[in-house]
Amino acid sequence: MELRHLRYFIAVAEEQHFTRAAERLHMAQPPLSQAIRQLESELGVELLHRSTRSVRLTAAGEAYLDRARDVLHELGDAAEHARRVAAGTVGHLVIGCVGSATYSLLPQLSHGLARELPGVDFAFRGEMLVPDQIAALRGGDIDIALLRPPVADLGLVVEPIRQDRLVVALPESHALASAARVRVKQLVDCDMIIHSADRRSMMYDVALRLLRGAGIEPHIRHEVGETSTLVTLVAGGLGVAIVPEPVSALRLEGVVYRPLVNPTETVPLAVAHRADRDEPHLARAVGVIHELT
Structure with missing residues (x-):
């Protein structure tokens, strides 16, 4: 037949x-x-x-x-x-985001991906640290990561998206909160809240490098894993924090963000996926992410 x-x-x-x-x-x-x-x-x-x-x-x-x-x-x-x-117009993808991208990029990204690829089912995981993202990519728990390089895993494709400036998050009652801009040296006597070294956050190294470059040996009051927790502690008056500028999209009562004067570095944001993944809908999603960022 x-x-x-x-x-x-x-x-x-x-x-x-x-x-x-x-x-x-x-x-x-x-x-x-x-x-x-x-x-x-x-x-x-x-x-x-x-x-x-x-x-x-x-x-x-x-x-x-x-x-x-x-x-x-x-x-x-x-x-x-x-x-x-x-x-590449149908499929299912899970995207994992670092904390700063969760607040600044995820709303725009979720809307843009749904508009450009309506047949693809997207799910999102926010507040992920880079080591967790790499493990999730390797294990298949997420398909795409928006992360902060460097990434040493040769089994991943890592494509730069942009460079983000650094800002300082301050309690609104802090003496520096009324300044238009803040010099790193002005943080000399401040209690610092930073992303955790134990959880291998790249922002731990960035913050310490920036402070020590200004001749400051930081007094670290709290180390936290999640960006939302970090900003909440700042809002509670427990210290100040150096964060990527997109974190300022997270608005909490009691915290203000101020740009740094002539910061010595920026932090990169990249999109990553496993090198052995070549599905058309994944490639199209990565392309849309580039266009939206």
Whole structure:
């Protein structure tokens, strides 16, 4: 049995006439009649009652017509789905974001991805540290990461997106909160709240390098893993924090953000995925992320 036999049978059943069915199929009548006979022989049942004027379905033919239509419909759907997969317009992706990207980029990103790739189901995980993102990428728990390099894993593709400036988060009651800009040297007597060294946050090294470059040996009051916790502690007056500028999108009562005067460095943001992942919908999502950032 071939698919053409199903198409032939459906045409004859709908036209109830071999000549009209042959014209519809753009073929001669004898081969059509022969093909239907072959189909009946293979099935071992009579599908059609034939007369000199018309054709009508047997009970078996009625049942077979419904299933034949279903088969061709499913094949059409399968072909369309395959084309959409090849075009990268369907699929499922989980995106993991570092803390600063969670607040500044995730709202815009989720909206933009849904608009550009409506057939792709996206899920998001926020407040992830880079080591956790790398482990999640390797384990397949997330498909794409928005992270802060450096990344030493050669099994990942890491593509730079942008460079973010650094700002200082201050309690609104702090003496420096009224300044338009803050010099790093002005933080000399401040209690510092920083991202945790134990959880291998790259911002730990960035903050210490910046402070020590200004001749300050920092007094670290709290180390935290999550950016939201860090900003909450600042808002509570427990210290100040050096953070990437996008963190300022996280607005809490009691905290203000001030730019640093001539900071010595910026922090990169990159999009990463496993090097062995080449699905079209993943590639398209990475492209949209580049466009949106």
